[in-house]
Amino acid sequence: MNKFEQLGLNAEIVNAINDMGFESPSGVQEQAIPILLEKETDLVALAQTGTGKTAAFGFPLIQKINAVSKKTQGLILSPTRELCLQITNELKNYSKYIPQLNTVAIYGGSSITDQERQIKRGAQIIVATPGRMKDMVGRGMIDISEISYCVLDEADEMLNMGFFEDITAILSHTPQEKKTWLFSATMPKEVAVIAKKFMKNPEEITVGSKNEGTKNVSHEYYVSPGRDRYQALKRLADANPDIFSVIFCRTKRDTQKVAEKLIEDGYSAGAIHGDLSQNQRDLVMKSFRARQIQMLVATDVAARGIDVDDITHVINYQLPDEIETYTHRSGRTGRAGKSGVSMVIVSKSEVRKIKSIERIIKQSFEQKDIPSGEEICQVQLFHLANDIKDTKINHEIDPFLPQLEEILKDFTKEELIQKFFSVEFTRFFNYYKNASDLNSKVQNDNYSDNGDSTRFFINVGAKDGFDWMSLKDFLKEHLDLGRDGVSRVDVKDSFSFFNTDTVEKDKVIAAFENYQHEGRSVNVEITKGNSGGGGGRNRGGRKGGGGRGRRNDDFSSKNSGGGRRSSSRRSGSDGNKGGGARKSNIKSSISRRKNKKS
Template identity: 65%
Template sequence: MTKFNELGLKQSLLDAVTDLGFETPSEVQEKAIPILLEGETDLVALAQTGTGKTAAFGFPLIQKIDSDSRTTQGLILSPTRELCLQITNELKLYSKYEKNINVVAIYGGASITDQARQIKRGAQIIVATPGRMKDMISRGLVNITKIDYCILDEADEMLNMGFFEDIKDILSNTPDEKSTWLFSATMPKEVSIIAKKFMHSPKEITVGAKNSGASTVQHEYYQVSGRDRYPALKRLADTNPGIFSVVFCRTKRDTQRVAEMLIEDGYNAGALHGDLSQNQRDLVMNSFRKKQIQMLVATDVAARGIDVDNITHVINYQLPDEIETYTHRSGRTGRAGKSGISIVLVTRSETRKIRAIENKINQKFILKTIPTGMEICEIQLYHLANKIKDAEINEEVENYLPAINDVFAGIEREDLIKKIISAEFTRFHDYYNKSKDLNSPDRGERDERRERGGEIPTSGSVRYFINVGEKDDYDWMSLKDFIRDTAQLGQEDVFKVDVKESFSFFNTDASVTQQVLSTFTEFKVDGRFVNVEVSKNPGGGRRNSGGSSGGGRRTGGGGGRDRGRDRDSSGGRDRSKRRDSGSSSSQGGGGTFSGKRRTKKRNTDFF
């Protein structure tokens, strides 16, 4: 396995690498750094966002810079202010043991005079957005006629945002003999034009297949009617209690509207679009980075350059027009080797677009079904039970225990547990008890939704519960591998893996059900039982009456078929019809962010 000290970096940079906790270079770093250090060359590097491109060009650039000269020697162009600042901060960390290297960020929304003053003091490296850089060139505030290195980071995003002419003008002010390094996730026509016009016989490296999606991202799609997009979005959020996501809409109006509806319904949501001031955008992004916002609703342009770790889901509320845009959207999750999920909500007429994306990114989408209300209740019940189990005891409660014990006197342990769970769970149950099935008609695998009265299915696919999850260091990829290897199943035998905090669900074909169940009978990992059971929908008929904590059996729930619209639990009103007309009131700070969930609508403490 390659180490950073094998790439040709000098010791001061290796010391910075150690301080940053880097151990093994990513694929793009391993391929790009030796090429860039070896000599003066142009380079085209195709790699997804989140693969470590900044270090791939940042370390070689710093090593090649002459720190004794105050002349600007390197220019890095990036699509957004957020990415510009991020690159600047990272380069400062990389160069912490270098003397006299100054990195200056140039972007709109800040004082151009202050930025010009910083450059005048001496900036060997400038990191800039195209619009502000062109402005400063036209005012004579910056001189890039003697630079040695020009880096275009996220080149396809800059061109998608309409910076084609700006980039051509900027590059026209640079010397012909410089080295140009172009980093991009995809290679659309505009990027090829820039490469041909301003680069000389560039070397090319590709991480993964050209224009392909990241292998760490699982792609899923849900087929719903147009009027059910928003109720479907809510159910997906409720199905994933620990969700930390970006929700993409096509227009600024839809972005604001969806964010406002989520805030009104008690979710930690925020809007990010071009109509917000820079100060508002900063507030939203700061809240998102601190995870005070769990669902950031954004337009593609506003989301350019978002680089936030640990995003669990990207949700395409509406598909973009360009496939390259979908690639960028999905690249917001599954970063730095971690896994992520990209979800698409489509109508039946839009499913053909899924096939086109599959062909482009060389990855298959999984068709999944919107969870029923009772399935959501099951997930929330498990989540609540584990939340209570893992809660840290506050010793201050000791003073109140005598009085509390008096209140609970005479109540049996099992009844007390039922009451505690029911006090919170009933709110979700009441909300979803008679909610309708949101899945479009004529979908396959309806047998997955039916209660089988405790019998092991013999055909179709089977849904299982397993009592391990994120707390046990599993994600959808590693859990899939664990189940497949343990039960000695084939490569594609385990699918639809949904990992929650303390438990998970997965599917197999019914033909291997007995094999799965027998494998996980009395099965232990590090002394702990790993329990797998067939998941039964409590809303479909008979229920398990045995219930046990941690054993995977369902408790609670309730009968009743899935029918009717999603309702407001406080009054049972039909909210989805009003919302889908496009009208909603603005709450929670104009839909930009909301620090607290509202509980008057329904309980949201579970997620």
């Protein structure tokens, strides 16, 4: 008997499972499916991303739906368009032997009238994002007054994205006697509140500990001077030639900038964030799934729809604002029983946050040195050798062998190997031979006053809704000083301090002349002990004013998506544009062949 059949699933679903090649249920499936099949109960299930939560609620939901009736019986709410479409496709695969069953996706960025038409043709299951669902229910386009089951998938993320009111409004149109199944990777207070508000005596299952990271992922961190963060990223990529990764940034602007720089430097990279159109996002994700993109740079919100197998690495280019978000990020790799690596690039001042994350995920980080140029050259050289060893011979070249042998007849085997690998290695070596040691730069980076930094006072602080991280993001985007142009941000109650390079001081002052934030004037001044002092002059008596509120995002740029591919990479030193090392024709042909096979 099939292991899924032992859980109580019917033959139609088991046949679909066999077609998809699933052999054994995951932990969350093993616990959730029997409960949901045997009982009419509410359920709270906590399990990490990538542990098979969609099947855990999808199989029982499909089995309990009356496919003969055309009325809507099941509603699944998910945080993003990508995840909505992903769940819909999976449910269609699960129900392939139940032809009467129709699952429809409802999400923003697509024609609302087309979606209404699909619903009217009959949709026993609706998978929806909260915003579009609330809109259509409000317009009377969808009737959910008789649903039997409601699934809140990625509940923590929906609440983080501010959907509490939308979810409340949607559920007000559903019957009281329905059963609610809540699935989440973490259990912050907000999820506990929504469970209490909408559920009655729910069954609870937990795979691992609450908020705990998956055991299949190892965690590493690399300390880098702020201004060398991008160079550290490139070295991590070059030291892992087979990398297939998601790179996380905190803001849409940084996401786009990092992707564009990687593309410019010859990496197969792309960006996905909220400023892209749905068509752009679809194109980027299609390229990523086809492995035409090796490095996908993403914001946390956009990444919720990334469910791609065999991601080798997650790279935290910047740590998230919320520690719990790290669990979601690292869960992009190490899926379906495979191992993965989560890397974090931090400045010295951020190392303390690693300890906080360790307490949450109940796993330890290993501190590692940023790879040196010599190490990277060695890794790439032997990677090329293994690629050549594993390459299948193309016998189309056989007619040319006599001529090739004639050209190369004067060389020994050792000389041929040296010449062959020098085609690739010389370019690589030239790029990295003068590369600086980023690790020694960290040791010398003590944030001391070297006369090149100026400290500023600004009359906004915690009362205005800022913490040090959000204020730093605000200043970076408004001043356009680059990713690491603002440092040593110190937020007080009604005012704050920050540093920039002294050469930028006139630019900083000019940027805030006659500037208003949420209706009041912002004042920026150079402190008397400007070049590195901790607190500057005492501003305790100055009134901060202004209301509380979240950071203003008006400064985010709206650029189109990545997904492009660059055919070459400029050579240069580690600090210059260009600079990757994977550029030879041999390497490119191998990469292209690998992409085709994938």
